[in-house]
Amino acid sequence: MPTPSQEPSVTPSVAPSLVPPFTEETAIAKVRAAEDAWNSREPERVSLAYTPDSRWRNRADFPVGRAQIVEFLTRKWQKEQEYRLIKELWAFRDNRIAVRFAYEWRDAAGQWFRSYGNENWEFSGAGLMQRRFASINDLPITEAERKFHWPLGRRPDNHPGLSDLGL
Structure with missing residues (x-):
């Protein structure tokens, strides 16, 4: 058993098996x-998956580092209520x-949205994300058009994914 000084320097939120180079299996696990x-x-919690100097592009926002990521996400989830992601x-x-x-x-007025997008991620050797580029579009939807109905938190394993939902 390795001593603490011999253990890899991986943040606790990153499983040692989820480091590059990725296989299909580890890439799917990293996405989940x-x-x-x-x-x-x-x-x-989210910020711990990123390097301390991680660089983002998220729409017109360009956070750099974990502190700015935390600030960005705090603002985001104050605005985007009942957030559920696949x-x-x-x-x-x-x-x-x-x-x-x-x-x-x-939103605060009760209008529902479905936001679609793509992200490109680049990881350090320790498996932490060092760059994240996101492109996102918002589509207003009615409450009846919603497809994500699980309780807030982790998506259940048996809930359909994007392809299964036709998205």
Whole structure:
């Protein structure tokens, strides 16, 4: 058994098996781990999956580093109420993963939206995301058009994914 000084320097939120280079299996697991973290709506928890100097492009926002990521996500989830997200692997290679995603949320006035997008991720050797580029479009929907109905938090394993839902 290795001593603490011999153990890999991986943040506790990153499983040692989820480091590059990715296989299809580990890329899918990495995508699901990210989805689960974002569905927690806990900015500090989410930020631990990123390098301390991680660089983002999220629409017109450009957070750099974990503190700015926490600030960004705190604002995001104050605006985007009842947030539920599904991510799906699109492609992967070496230390990069591309995903497509959709999430549903409502604003303070009660208007529901489905936000669609794509993300490109680049990871450090320790499995932490060092760059994230997101392109997102918002579509107003009625409450009857919603497809994500699980209780807030992690999407149940038996809930359909994006392709199954025709998204």
